[in-house]
Amino acid sequence: MANHFLGFDLGHADTAIALVSGDTRDRFAAPANIEIHGQVIQPTALIRQKGQAGEELIVGTRAIREAAKSEGGSERAALKAAFKARPAKLGEARRDISGFFAACLEGTNFDPVPPEGWAGVEIAVGCPSSWSADEDIQQYQELLIEGIAQTPMKDARVRVVPESRAALLQAIDSPNSPLTAKARDENILVIDIGSSTLDFSLIAPERKAAPLLDAGLDLGASFFDRQVLEANLEREDAARRFLQHNPHYRDLWLYYARRTKEQYFLDAPTDPEDRVSGAPLQPYFTGGRRRSLEITTSGAEMERFEVAPYDRELHPSAELNLDPLMLEGKSWTALYEESLRALKAAIERRGTGYGQVLLAGGASRMPFTKELAERVFGTGGEVLRDPEPSHLVSRGLARWGRKRHDVERFSKEATILMHERLPSLVEGEFPALKASLAAGMADLVFDRFVVPVVEDWKDGAFKTGQDVRREIERNYRAWLPSAEAESFFIERINGWWRDHVKHALDEELDGLHTQYGISRDIQLQFDRAIEPGVFGFKAEAIELPFETIIQIIIVTLAYVVTLSIDAALGGIPFLTGGLTAAVFLGGRFTRRWIASLDVPAFARRLPDRLPGKDKLFSGQIKAKVEKALSSSLDKAEESILAQVEEAVAASVQNQTRRAQLLLMGSDGAGVRKGGGR
Numbered sequence: 004m005a006n007h008f009l010g011f012d013l014g015h016a017d018t019a020i021a022l023v024s025g026d027t028r029d030r031f032a033a034p035a036n037i038e039i040h041g042q043v044i045q046p047t048a049l050i051r052q053k054g055q056a057g058e059e060l061i062v063g064t065r066a067i068r069e070a071a072k073s074e075g076g077s078e079r080a081a082l083k084a085a086f087k088a089r090p091a092k093l094g095e096a097r098r099d100i101s102g103f104f105a106a107c108l109e110g111t112n113f114d115p116v117p118p119e120g121w122a123g124v125e126i127a128v129g130c131p132s133s134w135s136a137d138e139d140i141q142q143y144q145e146l147l148i149e150g151i152a153q154t155p156m157k158d159a160r161v162r163v164v165p166e167s168r169a170a171l172l173q174a175i176d177s178p179n180s181p182l183t184a185k186a187r188d189e190n191i192l193v194i195d196i197g198s199s200t201l202d203f204s205l206i207a208p209e210r211k212a213a214p215l216l217d218a219g220l221d222l223g224a225s226f227f228d229r230q231v232l233e234a235n236l237e238r239e240d241a242a243r244r245f246l247q248h249n250p251h252y253r254d255l256w257l258y259y260a261r262r263t264k265e266q267y268f269l270d271a272p273t274d275p276e277d278r279v280s281g282a283p284l285q286p287y288f289t290g291g292r293r294r295s296l297e298i299t300t301s302g303a304e305m306e307r308f309e310v311a312p313y314d315r316e317l318h319p320s321a322e323l324n325l326d327p328l329m330l331e332g333k334s335w336t337a338l339y340e341e342s343l344r345a346l347k348a349a350i351e352r353r354g355t356g357y358g359q360v361l362l363a364g365g366a367s368r369m370p371f372t373k374e375l376a377e378r379v380f381g382t383g384g385e386v387l388r389d390p391e392p393s394h395l396v397s398r399g400l401a402r403w404g405r406k407r408h409d410v411e412r413f414s415k416e417a418t419i420l421m422h423e424r425l426p427s428l429v430e431g432e433f434p435a436l437k438a439s440l441a442a443g444m445a446d447l448v449f450d451r452f453v454v455p456v457v458e459d460w461k462d463g464a465f466k467t468g469q470d471v472r473r474e475i476e477r478n479y480r481a482w483l484p485s486a487e488a489e490s491f492f493i494e495r496i497n498g499w500w501r502d503h504v505k506h507a508l509d510e511e512l513d514g515l516h517t518q519y520g521i522s523r524d525i526q527l528q529f530d531r532a533i534e535p536g537v538f539g540f541k542a543e544a545i546e547l548p549f550e551t552i553i554q555i556i557i558v559t560l561a562y563v564v565t566l567s568i569d570a571a572l573g574g575i576p577f578l579t580g581g582l583t584a585a586v587f588l589g590g591r592f593t594r595r596w597i598a599s600l601d602v603p604a605f606a607r608r609l610p611d612r613l614p615g616k617d618k619l620f621s622g623q624i625k626a627k628v629e630k631a632l633s634s635s636l637d638k639a640e641e642s643i644l645a646q647v648e649e650a651v652a653a654s655v656q657n658q659t660r661r662a663q664l665l666l667m668g669s670d671g672a673g674v675r676k677g678g679g680r
Contacts (some may be wrong), residue, residue, distance in 0.1 A: 005160065005408050006116050008125040010034065010169065010400025011106065013128060015087045015198035015225060016261060017046045017365065018063070021397040023405050034173070034398035040065060040110040044393060048084035049103050062106045070255045071285075082256050083252035085225060087199060089134065100143075101150030104128070106677030108156050122158035125408065127400040129166035132195065132202040133219030133320050143203035164403050165217065166396045167193040169202035169306055170363040172406065174389060181387040182359060189358025190215065192350075194343075195396075196364040196372055198261075199223035201339065203346050207359060215355055218320035220342055222313070224366030225261070226335050230308040231300045232260035243295045245287045256285060260300050267300050268368055275302035309371065310334045322349050336371060338507060343379040362388045363395050404420075406525075413519040414659040417527060420511060421652055429644050432503040436643070439495050441632040447491065448628060449620045452478055452556045453563050456612070460564070461609040465602050475556050481550075488542035493533045496647060498538075500532035525662035527655065537657045538650040546642040551635050559628055563619045567609055 008020040020039055033516045045063030050070055052059045061069055064444040070082035084095040086103075093100060108126075115121050128147055134140055151157050174180045182191065195202040199407050202219035225531030232253075236243040246252055270648040285297040312332050319325040323345040331340060350357065360380045363372060367388050376386045390396045416419030429436075456474055465471050482488050508529060516526050534541050613619065636643075 005125045005404070007113075007125075008121065008401050008404030008408065009030075009108075009113070009124060009126045010397045010402070010404065011104070011107070011126055011128045012166070012397035012400060013087060013100075014047055014365075014396075015085050015200075015223060016047060017044050017045050017393065018103075018107060019394060019397040020107065020402040021394065023115055023398075023401040025408065034401040036397060038106050038112045039063060045107065046084065047087065047103070048082055048254065048258060049099060049106070050082055055644060060102050060106045062103055062110065067255065067258060070252075071283075077429075082255045082258070084254040085198065089139050091139070093146075097146055101146050103150075104147050105150040105154050105156065108151065109154065116372075118257055120158065121156045123224060123291070124156075124159045125404045126159050126161050127164045127169070127404040127407075128161060129169055129396050129400050130163050131197070131200040131219055132165040132167045132204050132217045134165075162404070164400055164406075165202075165204065166197075167195040167202050167217075167363065167401075168206065168658065169399030170195060170389070170395045171204065171206050171361070171399070172402045173395050174363075176363055176402055179390060181389060182361065186347060190356060192346075192357040192360045193363050194360060194367075194376065195219075196224060196362065196366040196369075198225040198228075198366065201342060205355070215353065216322060216349060218322040218346065218349065220317045220319040220323065220325070220338075221315060221568065222317060222335065222338050222342065224317070224335075224364075224369065225257075226313060226315070227264050227305075227308055227369075228257050228261040229305075229314065230311060231264050231298065232256055234300065234304050235260070235296065235298050236309075239296055241289045242285075242287060245289045249287075252287070256296070256298065259283075259285060263298050264299055265368075267302075268370070269428075271370075272302055275306070277301060301344070302470070309336045313338055319345075320663050324349065336375065339372065340375045340379065343376060344515050346624060359384075360386045362386065363392055367392050378488060405520075409519040409521060410525060410659060410662045413515055413521055416515055416519070417512065417655050417659070418652070421648070421655055424511060425508070425651060426644070426650055428504060428507060429647055430544060430640075432499070433640055433644065435503045436496065436499040437633055437636045437640070438629075439499050440492070440636055440643075441629040443491060443495050443588050444632050445625050445628040448556055448559055448632075449616065449625075451482065453560045456560060457563055457567070457609070457613065460602065460606055461611075463603070463606055465606075467602055471560070472557065475560070476553060479552065479556065483543040486543070489535075489540050492542050492545070493540050496533055497531040497641075500647075501530065504532070505529055522559060525658075527658050529651065529654065532647050532654075533581055533650040534654050535658070538653040540646055540650065544646065545639050546644060547639045548635050549630075555628060555631050555635075559620075559624075562624060564609065564612075566619055579679060 006025045008023050008025065010023070012019045014022075018039070020037055021034045022031050023034040024036045026032070039045045040063055042064060048058055048066045048070075049062045050066045052069070053059060068081060083096070083099050086099045090097070105557060115124050128144075130140055134143070140163045142309065144161060147161050147163070151159065151161070171191060174182050174191075174193075187353060190205055190207045193202075193204045193206065195204075199221065200219055201222040203216065204256055205216040205389070207215060236246065262281035263279065264281070267279040272279060278299040278301050280297060280299040282298040284297055286295050288294070304537050311334055313335050317325075317327055317330055317338070317344070319327065319330070323342060325342065325345050328332070330341070333341070360376060362376060366372065373388055380386055386630055452475060455478070456471065459465065459474065460471065465474065512529070514529055515521070521527075
């Protein structure tokens with residue numbers, strides 16, 4: 004059983020790991036970021052060096068420092084950075100991803116709890132929401148598992164999770180969330196602006212757990228890093244020539260170009276000509292001379308970058324309905340705005356909406372990302388930026404791991420509760436259900452089976468009593484498997500459930516909700532015992548004694564026919580006060596009455612217009628019919644309650660699956676169990 008959950012945000016630019024405990028009394032009851040080699044955020048970068056024990060993998064800022072030491076252009080410490088991509092496009096970088104994953108885990112200040120050790124740890128690793136669950140996610144997960152297969156972490160379970168969904172979980176549950184209480188009851192649109200991708204998730208966190216839309220495109224904010232570096236190389240041609248001969252330096256200089264970009268948005272200079280740098284001088288050799296490159300940028304340059312043509316393929320999701328050919332040559336900002344408008348149109352095509360828009364990802368700090376989002380989605384507070392975008396995904400991933408684990412444990416406990424407690428609970432309340440069904444069926448006997456037969460009888464449709472009985476049997480047999488019968492029983496059972504069962508069951512479920520920390524968005528709700536879309540109730544499966552029901556209908560028919568004639572001709576009401584005795588006599592009475600029945604004679608005496616229901620089916624007669632039906636329902640108790648229990652079990656399964664949909668975005672497809680064994 005897992006006791007700790009790690010959220011591993013392996014980003015194109017930076018990497019962060021968050022930890023949350025399975026014990027809510029623990030120090031890490033709420034997700035918190037842990038250090039990787041002394042820092043809570045590390046650059047996604049590595050170098051490989053030969054050591055005494057073989058190849059040594061150095062990651063993060065240490066890799067940056069080691070690469071910077073190699074001033075002469077040697078490939079001894081060639082830096083590799085920004086290597087995250089779809090698995091099919093990784094190529095040689097597959098080894099970098101798996102090695103980096105393992106090295107970061109080894110470098111955390113986290114020691115698994117004995118005796119389980121790493122076997123008690125689940126690791127949720129983020130991926131862009133636009134990745135294919137059936138292909139990209141599975142391949143990515145296998146690659147990560149491969150990375151730890153020969154390490155002490157081999158027993159940990161690895162899962163791959165859409166990053167925007169994890170970000171939403173953190174935004175919903177975090178006390179520092181910018182989302183209002185009202186927004187948490189509405190559809191929420193998450194826009195994750197990353198270094199390599201732009202991802203969208205429209206999620207309904209309350210009541211509807213399934214993600215309504217996952218989409219995205221390969222529009223990465225690292226475009227601005229490349230623009231910053233290119234502008235510096237334009238100013239210093241010697242540095243460009245050096246890079247042409249030493250391409251392994253590009254990732255190092257791109258890293259410092261990114262730091263310069265980040266510093267620019269942090270400083271936000273008002274003078275467009277002020278130059279900002281976030282990097283130390285970069286030494287290099289050319290023509291036998293030692294030189295230094297100062298990587299800087301300015302407001303004027305950033306304005307130019309915003310309108311420069313984007314330089315990568317976009318691969319937009321089909322949901323966005325964007326033609327890649329029509330996107331060629333457009334700037335990053337133009338593509339960003341166009342994709343937001345395409346997203347808005349996609350949501351409208353689905354006939355749904357959203358309350359608030361949450362910007363996530365480190366690149367959301369660029370002011371124009373919010374300005375453009377407000378241009379598309381509104382300026383009335385609809386667009387929000389998370390206050391800690393760099394930690395949002397890693398903490399959300401950790402929450403995802405614990406919540407998924409809690410949902411699975413809760414699901415098992417809820418199933419046990421239903422199996423052990425529900426039977427005695429519904430059995431104890433069956434008399435109330437029996438009374439409700441008997442009252443409803445009494446009206447059905449009159450309205451559905453007696454009156455139509457009397458009308459047909461009056462019109463000369465029958466010649467013998469056996470014709471009458473066959474018509475009653477035919478109508479009853481046709482009604483039992485019908486949608487009308489199903490609807491009748493479901494409505495009666497659900498009304499009984501709300502009035503007599505639900506409250507007691509809710510009290511027991513609330514204890515489980517609290518025990519496993521099940522948030523309101525994924526708590527089990529049992530306002531109805533039978534959800535028609537989840538469980539197909541079958542009235543014909545109820546073991547009502549067929550012959551007894553037919554007798555009740557015939558006796559009621561006999562009373563109605565004779566009373567109608569009496570009302571018209573002043574005769575003596577047939578069976579007055581004797582309905583219960585007639586039912587008690589059972590088949591002997593009905594067979595005798597049907598056999599001796601002069602159908603045509605009765606038809607001639609029936610009035611053109613029958614008396615009202617209040618006269619033909621008085622309270623006294625209805626009560627006797629209900630009593631007779633109640634005795635029949637006693638014999639059907641087991642078959643009725645069996646379907647109720649099956650329906651509730653199906654609802655438990657369906658609701659826990661909906662909770663998994665919120666967490667995983669699928670029934671678990673593409674989010675598979677991992678591990679090195």
